[in-house]
Amino acid sequence: MATQLEKSPLAPSCFPSIPPIGGVRFAVASAAIKYVGRTDVMLAELSPGTTVAGVFTKSATRAASVLDCQDKIGRKFTQGAAIIVNSGNANAFTGKHGNLAVDSITTAVSNHLSIPKNRVFSSSTGVIGEPLKPEKITDCLDSLIAKLDTSGIAKAAQAIMTTDTYPKGAYSTIKTEDGHVMLAGIAKGSGMISPDMATMLVYLFTDAQIEQSALQDLLNEVNATTFNAITVDSDTSTSDTVLLSATGTSKIHVDAENSAFRQGLRQVMLDLAHQIVRDGEGASKFIEISIQGANDDTDAKTHAMAIANSPLVKTAIAGSDPNWGRIVMAIGKSGAAAERDQLKIWFGEILVASDGWVAPTYREEDGAEYMKRSEIKIMVDMGIGTGRSTVWTCDLTHQYISINADYRS
Amino acid sequence: MATQLEKSPLAPSCFPSIPPIGGVRFAVASAAIKYVGRTDVMLAELSPGTTVAGVFTKSATRAASVLDCQDKIGRKFTQGAAIIVNSGNANAFTGKHGNLAVDSITTAVSNHLSIPKNRVFSSSTGVIGEPLKPEKITDCLDSLIAKLDTSGIAKAAQAIMTTDTYPKGAYSTIKTEDGHVMLAGIAKGSGMISPDMATMLVYLFTDAQIEQSALQDLLNEVNATTFNAITVDSDTSTSDTVLLSATGTSKIHVDAENSAFRQGLRQVMLDLAHQIVRDGEGASKFIEISIQGANDDTDAKTHAMAIANSPLVKTAIAGSDPNWGRIVMAIGKSGAAAERDQLKIWFGEILVASDGWVAPTYREEDGAEYMKRSEIKIMVDMGIGTGRSTVWTCDLTHQYISINADYRS
Numbered sequence: 001m002a003t004q005l006e007k008s009p010l011a012p013s014c015f016p017s018i019p020p021i022g023g024v025r026f027a028v029a030s031a032a033i034k035y036v037g038r039t040d041v042m043l044a045e046l047s048p049g050t051t052v053a054g055v056f057t058k059s060a061t062r063a064a065s066v067l068d069c070q071d072k073i074g075r076k077f078t079q080g081a082a083i084i085v086n087s088g089n090a091n092a093f094t095g096k097h098g099n100l101a102v103d104s105i106t107t108a109v110s111n112h113l114s115i116p117k118n119r120v121f122s123s124s125t126g127v128i129g130e131p132l133k134p135e136k137i138t139d140c141l142d143s144l145i146a147k148l149d150t151s152g153i154a155k156a157a158q159a160i161m162t163t164d165t166y167p168k169g170a171y172s173t174i175k176t177e178d179g180h181v182m183l184a185g186i187a188k189g190s191g192m193i194s195p196d197m198a199t200m201l202v203y204l205f206t207d208a209q210i211e212q213s214a215l216q217d218l219l220n221e222v223n224a225t226t227f228n229a230i231t232v233d234s235d236t237s238t239s240d241t242v243l244l245s246a247t248g249t250s251k252i253h254v255d256a257e258n259s260a261f262r263q264g265l266r267q268v269m270l271d272l273a274h275q276i277v278r279d280g281e282g283a284s285k286f287i288e289i290s291i292q293g294a295n296d297d298t299d300a301k302t303h304a305m306a307i308a309n310s311p312l313v314k315t316a317i318a319g320s321d322p323n324w325g326r327i328v329m330a331i332g333k334s335g336a337a338a339e340r341d342q343l344k345i346w347f348g349e350i351l352v353a354s355d356g357w358v359a360p361t362y363r364e365e366d367g368a369e370y371m372k373r374s375e376i377k378i379m380v381d382m383g384i385g386t387g388r389s390t391v392w393t394c395d396l397t398h399q400y401i402s403i404n405a406d407y408r409s
Numbered sequence: 410m411a412t413q414l415e416k417s418p419l420a421p422s423c424f425p426s427i428p429p430i431g432g433v434r435f436a437v438a439s440a441a442i443k444y445v446g447r448t449d450v451m452l453a454e455l456s457p458g459t460t461v462a463g464v465f466t467k468s469a470t471r472a473a474s475v476l477d478c479q480d481k482i483g484r485k486f487t488q489g490a491a492i493i494v495n496s497g498n499a500n501a502f503t504g505k506h507g508n509l510a511v512d513s514i515t516t517a518v519s520n521h522l523s524i525p526k527n528r529v530f531s532s533s534t535g536v537i538g539e540p541l542k543p544e545k546i547t548d549c550l551d552s553l554i555a556k557l558d559t560s561g562i563a564k565a566a567q568a569i570m571t572t573d574t575y576p577k578g579a580y581s582t583i584k585t586e587d588g589h590v591m592l593a594g595i596a597k598g599s600g601m602i603s604p605d606m607a608t609m610l611v612y613l614f615t616d617a618q619i620e621q622s623a624l625q626d627l628l629n630e631v632n633a634t635t636f637n638a639i640t641v642d643s644d645t646s647t648s649d650t651v652l653l654s655a656t657g658t659s660k661i662h663v664d665a666e667n668s669a670f671r672q673g674l675r676q677v678m679l680d681l682a683h684q685i686v687r688d689g690e691g692a693s694k695f696i697e698i699s700i701q702g703a704n705d706d707t708d709a710k711t712h713a714m715a716i717a718n719s720p721l722v723k724t725a726i727a728g729s730d731p732n733w734g735r736i737v738m739a740i741g742k743s744g745a746a747a748e749r750d751q752l753k754i755w756f757g758e759i760l761v762a763s764d765g766w767v768a769p770t771y772r773e774e775d776g777a778e779y780m781k782r783s784e785i786k787i788m789v790d791m792g793i794g795t796g797r798s799t800v801w802t803c804d805l806t807h808q809y810i811s812i813n814a815d816y817r818s
Contacts, residue, residue: 319814332470
């Protein structure tokens with residue numbers, strides 16, 4: 001049984017008032033897949049001509065719905081499309097049954113909306129290893145379709161939650177040279193109902209007109225520095241999915257070179273990525289880690305992720321301990337190039353270490369005072385090149401252990 | 410200030426009665442480097458002709474003493490040798506001062522024992538980023554040398570501890586075709602005095618006569634499946650060191666092909682490796698993870714370490730939760746080859762998953778009962794090749810967070 005968790009202390013003050021996106025309608029239902037007394041199915045209907053791009057978990061044990069989505073991305077159709085998502089059951093590691101359940105659900109949506117089955121994308125999140133009963137979802141389809149609504153995105157963000165402590169949404173009105181286009185997205189992050197695992201699901205919608213290949217290029221590029229630059233606990237879900245749909249109803253054409261759109265897309269994706277970190281299991285502090293001066297950007301990201309995933313760094317921050325030695329340790333173990341005596345480390349504006357030792361101006365009490373904040377910035381200059389990378393994570397607290405060890409026995 | 414930790418529940422019942430090793434004498438001293446009321450310096454004197462092999466951390470930010478040892482290993486000398494170790498200060502990330510401290514200590518030992526400086530190996534473990542005052546150690550040398558004793562190994566194991574909750578030792582009397590040789594070793598594992606990091610230090614001694622290159626080959630080979638097959642929290646120290654010294658006083662010659670010696674060496678090294686895991690910070694369960702049927706041994710170790718380092722697997726085990734879905738997740742994210750539907754997973758003798766789903770014979774209550782044990786075995790058959798690997802780790806508990814986050818603020 002899931003335990004009701006308190007809202008993260010790092011949560012935004014409210015869900016944003018997202019305006020309708022042309023060509024997208026939402027509906028939700030309570031199918032009692034696992035939870036009772038809450039919604040757990042979300043349907044998004046997309047207008048004819050919508051292009052869809054996606055990025056997915058690289059897990060070798062990924063779920064049936066992920067494999068199905070990957071197979072469908074990139075195909076060209078002029079008809080409408082749909083996204084159907086359930087929470088409460090991940091339909092992961094359920095053998096052949098998993099494939100049959102995905103087929104059954106996507107076939108039913110295809111028939112109900114009169115669109116090709118190859119235009120129906122599905123995701124599932126929640127318990128793994130338990131069979132998903134597709135009829136629980138397909139039985140809701142008539143009622144879902146009757147309720148489709150252009151202003152239903154906030155309810156959709158609620159329905160895809162597992163033990164997220166708040167729904168996650170973001171939007172941007174993007175001014176291109178040819179006029180305004182709308183972009184909005186919803187996300188779910190780390191949650192826990194035993195036996196399961198955290199999953200990140202993100203759905204982004206725009207009324208811009210974008211070719212599928214350009215849409216995929218934009219998504220890949222922006223994803224690298226947003227959703228692929230966050231970590232809660234270094235564990236990767238079998239179901240991680242980001243889908244970006246462009247309905248084209250604005251009649252404003254956007255190509256892969258459009259910097260205004262790319263910038264707007266990055267703003268919305270980064271906002272959602274940060275919201276996922278802020279709802280990381282047990283998070284009490286939001287941490288930004290920036291590396292500069294590495295051999296190249298890849299090395300910079302390797303160092304940044306080594307720091308972000310180090311249990312010793314994350315527990316020190318949980319304890320408001322300015323333990324810069326652990327940052328040196330994480331850099332040392334990352335495997336990317338580093339020269340011990342070239343490192344510079346800052347906490348916010350405070351220079352902590354340089355020339356292979358503690359900085360002569362550093363005072364432990366300044367570091368300790370800085371570490372009491374709920375938002376921490378760590379910057380490292382490797383001093384050997386021009387590579388840079390920024391990643392975001394949260395601290396590792398007793399609450400993380402409680403969520404993942406204590407709530408079931 | 411370090412907090413006195415309770416002895417690990419997984420500790421062995423006592424320190425073994427290790428017989429003297431020919432050609433090795435030990436002495437300890439209380440130098441008040443950081444701790445008071447306990448020993449914190451260990452000197453081991455090795456007879457003329459001793460060969461020394463070593464393996465070290467691969468950290469890019471390794472400590473001055475590690476760099477110095479690495480430079481000395483492999484050189485040929487006929488004179489005696491010495492190992493000097495202090496606890497309480499790691500002399501890591503202390504810039505040029507660190508190199509000067511190592512030079513000052515090894516020069517003094519060299520002069521006092523009339524052996525070349527290149528035959529003096531040093532290690533330091535404890536606080537990092539604070540200057541080590543070499544005179545605290547060199548001032549003790551006269552008294553250390555006066556106390557050198559062939560039966561001092563148990564006291565040596567005590568002196569190198571940081572916040573280890575028990576001293577670690579192991580030995581073997583190895584029967585070769587030419588007669589018996591003795592092998593003994595001591596180790597320290599994860600400890601914590603802020604601001605610092607866990608360090609593994611291991612010193613092994615034998616009276617066998619072994620060429621340096623053969624000794625190094627043997628150490629490298631056995632190290633791969635012992636000290637390099639354990640993990641507490643995936644974080645790598647800047648000071649990890651294993652030194653193996655062969656004094657030759659038994660006059661029994663051993664070469665790299667000697668299977669009796671290799672087997673004895675592996676037994677002692679594995680024993681010490683397990684003792685380090687059993688004293689892992691906050692450990693309440695000892696976990697063995699065996700992979701078979703992987704593409705090759707390297708892939709098998711990648712899978713095993715992904716499981717052993719997964720915070721979600723380690724917290725589930727801490728909570729006695731038979732959460733096999735998290736093992737599937739860890740395999741999926743490891744990056745090594747896996748086929749979801751070929752996996753088989755066992756807890757001890759209990760088949761948990763097969764054919765891409767929970768095993769039809771598996772009952773959740775059997776898994777839950779098994780997980781209550783303090784020693785857990787997880788076995789995975791990847792079903793795609795002949796690669797195999799076994800690694801050892803401990804669970805991730807509230808006590809780990811307490812040790813690393815709460816004891817300082």
